Amino acid sequence: xxxxxRWIPPIIATAVGTMLVGxxxxxxxxxxxxxxxxxxxxxxxxxxxxEARAFMLAYLQREAENIAALRPxxxxxxxxxxxxxxxxTAAQAKALSLTYLGGQSQGPLSVxxxxxxxxxxxxxxGLITYALTLVGGKVVLVR
Amino acid sequence: xxxxxxxxxxxLFIGGLLGGVLTERIVNSSGVRxxxxxxxxxxxxxxxxxxxxxxxxNTDSRTLSRLMDTQRLQALQQALQSPLDRPIADVxxxxxxxxxxxxxxxxxxxxxxxKDMGGTDSIVGFVLDVENGQIVGVND
Numbered sequence: 516x517x518x519x520x521r522w523i524p525p526i527i528a529t530a531v532g533t534m535l536v537g538x539x540x541x542x543x544x545x546x547x548x549x550x551x552x553x554x555x556x557x558x559x560x561x562x563x564x565x566e567a568r569a570f571m572l573a574y575l576q577r578e579a580e581n582i583a584a585l586r587p588x589x590x591x592x593x594x595x596x597x598x599x600x601x602x603x604t605a606a607q608a609k610a611l612s613l614t615y616l617g618g619q620s621q622g623p624l625s626v627x628x629x630x631x632x633x634x635x636x637x638x639x640x641g642l643i644t645y646a647l648t649l650v651g652g653k654v655v656l657v658r
Numbered sequence: 659x660x661x662x663x664x665x666x667x668x669x670l671f672i673g674g675l676l677g678g679v680l681t682e683r684i685v686n687s688s689g690v691r692x693x694x695x696x697x698x699x700x701x702x703x704x705x706x707x708x709x710x711x712x713x714x715x716n717t718d719s720r721t722l723s724r725l726m727d728t729q730r731l732q733a734l735q736q737a738l739q740s741p742l743d744r745p746i747a748d749v750x751x752x753x754x755x756x757x758x759x760x761x762x763x764x765x766x767x768x769x770x771x772x773k774d775m776g777g778t779d780s781i782v783g784f785v786l787d788v789e790n791g792q793i794v795g796v797n798d
Binding site: 540549575616617621627641647658 | 666667670671672673674675676677678679680681682683686691693694695696697698700737741753755756757758760763765767769771779780781782783784785787797798
Protein backbone atom coordinates (compact mmCIF):
# COMPACT_ATOMS: atom_id res chain seq x y z
CA UNK A 516 0.00 0.00 0.00
CA UNK A 517 2.90 2.33 0.81
CA UNK A 518 4.37 1.81 -2.68
CA UNK A 519 1.07 2.47 -4.34
CA UNK A 520 0.48 5.76 -2.55
CA ARG A 521 4.09 6.93 -2.61
CA TRP A 522 3.63 8.80 -5.85
CA ILE A 523 0.51 10.60 -4.59
CA PRO A 524 1.33 13.91 -2.92
CA PRO A 525 0.12 13.91 0.71
CA ILE A 526 -2.15 16.90 0.18
CA ILE A 527 -3.96 15.13 -2.67
CA ALA A 528 -4.38 11.99 -0.63
CA THR A 529 -5.74 14.03 2.29
CA ALA A 530 -8.12 15.96 0.04
CA VAL A 531 -9.47 12.86 -1.71
CA GLY A 532 -9.77 10.94 1.53
CA THR A 533 -11.59 13.81 3.27
CA MET A 534 -14.02 14.20 0.37
CA LEU A 535 -14.75 10.49 0.26
CA VAL A 536 -15.42 10.37 3.98
CA GLY A 537 -17.66 13.44 3.64
CA UNK A 538 -19.59 11.86 0.76
CA UNK A 539 -20.06 8.63 2.67
CA UNK A 540 -21.33 10.46 5.75
CA UNK A 541 -23.58 12.66 3.60
CA UNK A 542 -25.05 9.70 1.73
CA UNK A 543 -25.77 7.75 4.91
CA UNK A 544 -27.23 10.79 6.63
CA UNK A 545 -29.56 11.54 3.69
CA UNK A 546 -30.64 7.89 3.45
CA UNK A 547 -31.40 7.75 7.18
CA UNK A 548 -33.37 11.00 7.14
CA UNK A 549 -35.29 9.85 4.05
CA UNK A 550 -36.15 6.54 5.73
CA UNK A 551 -37.34 8.21 8.94
CA UNK A 552 -39.44 10.73 7.00
CA UNK A 553 -41.10 7.92 5.03
CA UNK A 554 -41.74 5.81 8.12
CA UNK A 555 -43.18 8.70 10.12
CA UNK A 556 -45.15 10.07 7.19
CA UNK A 557 -43.74 13.58 7.54
CA UNK A 558 -44.33 15.79 4.50
CA UNK A 559 -46.35 12.93 3.01
CA UNK A 560 -49.21 15.29 2.20
CA UNK A 561 -47.12 17.00 -0.45
CA UNK A 562 -48.01 15.32 -3.73
CA UNK A 563 -48.36 11.81 -5.01
CA UNK A 564 -46.20 9.25 -3.18
CA UNK A 565 -43.97 7.32 -5.62
CA GLU A 566 -44.96 4.02 -3.96
CA ALA A 567 -48.65 4.59 -4.70
CA ARG A 568 -47.89 5.52 -8.31
CA ALA A 569 -45.61 2.49 -8.71
CA PHE A 570 -48.31 0.22 -7.30
CA MET A 571 -50.97 1.51 -9.67
CA LEU A 572 -48.68 1.16 -12.67
CA ALA A 573 -47.69 -2.36 -11.64
CA TYR A 574 -51.37 -3.24 -11.05
CA LEU A 575 -52.52 -1.94 -14.41
CA GLN A 576 -49.66 -3.66 -16.21
CA ARG A 577 -50.14 -6.95 -14.33
CA GLU A 578 -46.67 -6.97 -12.81
CA ALA A 579 -47.28 -9.43 -9.98
CA GLU A 580 -43.71 -9.26 -8.67
CA ASN A 581 -43.67 -5.48 -8.48
CA ILE A 582 -47.06 -5.53 -6.77
CA ALA A 583 -45.76 -8.01 -4.20
CA ALA A 584 -42.72 -5.81 -3.58
CA LEU A 585 -45.02 -2.90 -2.69
CA ARG A 586 -47.14 -4.95 -0.33
CA PRO A 587 -46.22 -5.99 3.21
CA UNK A 588 -44.56 -9.39 3.48
CA UNK A 589 -47.06 -12.14 2.78
CA UNK A 590 -47.09 -15.92 2.85
CA UNK A 591 -46.73 -17.78 -0.45
CA UNK A 592 -50.42 -18.75 -0.66
CA UNK A 593 -51.57 -15.15 -0.20
CA UNK A 594 -49.13 -14.06 -2.90
CA UNK A 595 -50.46 -16.72 -5.27
CA UNK A 596 -54.05 -15.62 -4.63
CA UNK A 597 -53.12 -11.99 -5.18
CA UNK A 598 -51.42 -12.90 -8.46
CA UNK A 599 -54.53 -14.74 -9.65
CA UNK A 600 -56.70 -11.76 -8.77
CA UNK A 601 -54.37 -9.38 -10.62
CA UNK A 602 -54.45 -11.51 -13.75
CA UNK A 603 -58.23 -11.98 -13.74
CA THR A 604 -59.02 -8.31 -12.98
CA ALA A 605 -56.62 -6.96 -15.56
CA ALA A 606 -57.85 -9.44 -18.16
CA GLN A 607 -61.36 -8.04 -17.88
CA ALA A 608 -60.44 -4.49 -18.87
CA LYS A 609 -57.74 -2.45 -20.57
CA ALA A 610 -56.60 0.76 -18.91
CA LEU A 611 -56.80 3.87 -21.07
CA SER A 612 -55.83 6.54 -18.54
CA LEU A 613 -54.62 6.88 -14.97
CA THR A 614 -55.51 9.98 -12.98
CA TYR A 615 -54.25 10.78 -9.50
CA LEU A 616 -57.12 12.50 -7.68
CA GLY A 617 -55.37 13.23 -4.40
CA GLY A 618 -54.66 11.90 -0.95
CA GLN A 619 -53.88 12.60 2.65
CA SER A 620 -51.55 11.27 5.30
CA GLN A 621 -51.81 10.90 9.03
CA GLY A 622 -48.55 9.83 10.57
CA PRO A 623 -47.38 6.67 8.80
CA LEU A 624 -50.89 6.03 7.40
CA SER A 625 -51.64 7.42 3.95
CA VAL A 626 -54.65 7.17 1.63
CA UNK A 627 -54.26 7.94 -2.07
CA UNK A 628 -57.08 7.89 -4.62
CA UNK A 629 -56.85 7.18 -8.33
CA UNK A 630 -59.31 7.01 -11.22
CA UNK A 631 -58.70 4.61 -14.09
CA UNK A 632 -60.53 4.89 -17.36
CA UNK A 633 -60.88 1.38 -18.69
CA UNK A 634 -62.32 -0.40 -21.67
CA UNK A 635 -63.92 -3.79 -21.06
CA UNK A 636 -63.71 -6.72 -23.43
CA UNK A 637 -67.20 -5.94 -24.71
CA UNK A 638 -66.06 -2.47 -25.79
CA UNK A 639 -67.78 -0.51 -23.03
CA UNK A 640 -65.76 2.21 -21.27
CA GLY A 641 -65.97 3.57 -17.78
CA LEU A 642 -64.17 4.99 -14.79
CA ILE A 643 -62.94 2.73 -12.00
CA THR A 644 -61.66 4.28 -8.78
CA TYR A 645 -59.07 2.93 -6.37
CA ALA A 646 -58.35 4.10 -2.84
CA LEU A 647 -54.96 2.83 -1.71
CA THR A 648 -54.08 2.71 1.97
CA LEU A 649 -50.34 2.78 2.62
CA VAL A 650 -48.41 2.25 5.82
CA GLY A 651 -44.70 2.97 5.81
CA GLY A 652 -44.62 3.04 2.01
CA LYS A 653 -46.36 -0.35 1.61
CA VAL A 654 -49.86 -0.78 0.19
CA VAL A 655 -51.93 -2.57 2.84
CA LEU A 656 -55.41 -2.07 1.41
CA VAL A 657 -56.97 -1.42 -1.97
CA ARG A 658 -60.62 -0.36 -2.19
CA UNK B 659 -2.23 22.12 11.46
CA UNK B 660 -2.41 25.71 10.21
CA UNK B 661 -5.68 27.57 10.19
CA UNK B 662 -5.74 27.72 6.39
CA UNK B 663 -5.20 23.98 6.09
CA UNK B 664 -7.94 23.31 8.66
CA UNK B 665 -10.38 25.47 6.71
CA UNK B 666 -9.38 23.68 3.51
CA UNK B 667 -9.97 20.24 5.01
CA UNK B 668 -13.28 21.33 6.55
CA UNK B 669 -14.42 22.76 3.23
CA LEU B 670 -13.57 19.51 1.50
CA PHE B 671 -15.50 17.55 4.11
CA ILE B 672 -18.58 19.76 3.79
CA GLY B 673 -18.31 19.59 0.01
CA GLY B 674 -18.16 15.80 0.23
CA LEU B 675 -21.12 15.81 2.60
CA LEU B 676 -23.21 17.81 0.15
CA GLY B 677 -22.05 15.58 -2.69
CA GLY B 678 -23.14 12.51 -0.73
CA VAL B 679 -26.57 14.00 -0.06
CA LEU B 680 -26.97 14.90 -3.73
CA THR B 681 -25.93 11.42 -4.81
CA GLU B 682 -28.47 9.83 -2.46
CA ARG B 683 -31.27 12.05 -3.80
CA ILE B 684 -30.38 11.22 -7.40
CA VAL B 685 -30.20 7.50 -6.67
CA ASN B 686 -33.55 7.50 -4.84
CA SER B 687 -35.33 9.71 -7.37
CA SER B 688 -34.30 7.59 -10.32
CA GLY B 689 -36.77 4.92 -9.13
CA VAL B 690 -39.84 7.06 -9.94
CA ARG B 691 -41.65 5.43 -12.83
CA UNK B 692 -43.00 7.39 -15.73
CA UNK B 693 -46.62 6.61 -16.45
CA UNK B 694 -47.43 5.44 -20.00
CA UNK B 695 -51.05 6.45 -19.45
CA UNK B 696 -52.72 9.74 -20.16
CA UNK B 697 -54.31 11.62 -17.29
CA UNK B 698 -57.81 13.05 -17.33
CA UNK B 699 -58.38 16.71 -16.52
CA UNK B 700 -59.33 17.62 -13.00
CA UNK B 701 -62.75 19.20 -12.44
CA UNK B 702 -64.30 21.17 -9.62
CA UNK B 703 -66.04 19.56 -6.69
CA UNK B 704 -69.67 18.70 -7.60
CA UNK B 705 -72.25 20.49 -5.47
CA UNK B 706 -74.09 17.30 -4.51
CA UNK B 707 -70.97 15.49 -3.30
CA UNK B 708 -69.96 18.56 -1.31
CA UNK B 709 -73.36 18.37 0.41
CA UNK B 710 -72.80 14.70 1.18
CA UNK B 711 -69.35 15.43 2.61
CA UNK B 712 -70.75 18.23 4.76
CA UNK B 713 -73.57 15.99 5.99
CA UNK B 714 -71.08 13.28 6.98
CA UNK B 715 -68.83 15.79 8.71
CA ASN B 716 -71.77 17.29 10.65
CA THR B 717 -73.31 13.88 11.38
CA ASP B 718 -76.43 15.12 9.56
CA SER B 719 -78.22 11.84 8.88
CA ARG B 720 -81.38 13.58 7.61
CA THR B 721 -79.58 15.39 4.81
CA LEU B 722 -77.63 12.26 3.98
CA SER B 723 -80.81 10.19 3.67
CA ARG B 724 -82.26 12.84 1.36
CA LEU B 725 -79.22 12.95 -0.89
CA MET B 726 -78.63 9.21 -1.31
CA ASP B 727 -80.87 6.19 -1.83
CA THR B 728 -80.71 3.07 0.35
CA GLN B 729 -78.37 1.17 -1.94
CA ARG B 730 -75.85 4.03 -2.07
CA LEU B 731 -76.09 4.59 1.67
CA GLN B 732 -75.27 0.93 2.25
CA ALA B 733 -72.32 1.23 -0.12
CA LEU B 734 -71.19 4.36 1.75
CA GLN B 735 -71.48 2.49 5.03
CA GLN B 736 -69.12 -0.16 3.64
CA ALA B 737 -66.77 2.48 2.31
CA LEU B 738 -66.44 4.27 5.66
CA GLN B 739 -64.71 1.41 7.40
CA SER B 740 -61.25 1.81 8.84
CA PRO B 741 -58.36 -0.37 7.58
CA LEU B 742 -59.20 -2.59 10.57
CA ASP B 743 -62.75 -3.03 9.18
CA ARG B 744 -64.36 -0.98 11.95
CA PRO B 745 -66.90 1.76 11.24
CA ILE B 746 -65.65 5.30 11.74
CA ALA B 747 -67.72 6.44 14.71
CA ASP B 748 -66.18 9.84 15.45
CA VAL B 749 -65.70 11.93 12.30
CA UNK B 750 -63.17 14.74 12.66
CA UNK B 751 -63.19 15.96 9.09
CA UNK B 752 -64.01 15.18 5.48
CA UNK B 753 -61.70 16.67 2.89
CA UNK B 754 -62.24 16.88 -0.85
CA UNK B 755 -59.02 15.84 -2.60
CA UNK B 756 -59.93 15.88 -6.27
CA UNK B 757 -62.40 15.03 -9.02
CA UNK B 758 -62.33 14.09 -12.64
CA UNK B 759 -64.91 13.46 -15.32
CA UNK B 760 -65.49 11.33 -18.36
CA UNK B 761 -68.53 12.04 -20.45
CA UNK B 762 -71.44 12.79 -18.15
CA UNK B 763 -69.92 10.96 -15.22
CA UNK B 764 -67.94 12.72 -12.50
CA UNK B 765 -66.00 10.95 -9.74
CA UNK B 766 -65.15 12.97 -6.64
CA UNK B 767 -62.67 11.69 -4.06
CA UNK B 768 -62.77 12.45 -0.35
CA UNK B 769 -60.65 11.57 2.66
CA UNK B 770 -62.39 11.13 5.99
CA UNK B 771 -60.43 11.31 9.21
CA UNK B 772 -61.67 10.25 12.61
CA LYS B 773 -61.72 7.49 15.18
CA ASP B 774 -63.15 4.05 14.55
CA MET B 775 -65.36 2.10 16.96
CA GLY B 776 -62.25 0.79 18.70
CA GLY B 777 -60.99 4.33 19.35
CA THR B 778 -58.15 4.08 16.83
CA ASP B 779 -57.32 7.16 14.74
CA SER B 780 -57.87 6.42 11.10
CA ILE B 781 -58.26 7.92 7.66
CA VAL B 782 -60.43 6.47 4.91
CA GLY B 783 -60.74 7.36 1.25
CA PHE B 784 -64.01 7.14 -0.65
CA VAL B 785 -65.23 8.17 -4.07
CA LEU B 786 -68.70 9.37 -5.02
CA ASP B 787 -69.92 8.88 -8.59
CA VAL B 788 -72.16 11.59 -9.94
CA GLU B 789 -74.23 11.60 -13.08
CA ASN B 790 -76.62 14.38 -14.03
CA GLY B 791 -76.37 15.87 -10.56
CA GLN B 792 -77.31 12.63 -8.80
CA ILE B 793 -75.09 10.31 -6.81
CA VAL B 794 -75.12 7.02 -8.68
CA GLY B 795 -72.33 5.11 -6.96
CA VAL B 796 -69.87 4.88 -4.09
CA ASN B 797 -66.38 3.43 -4.64
CA ASP B 798 -67.43 1.97 -7.99
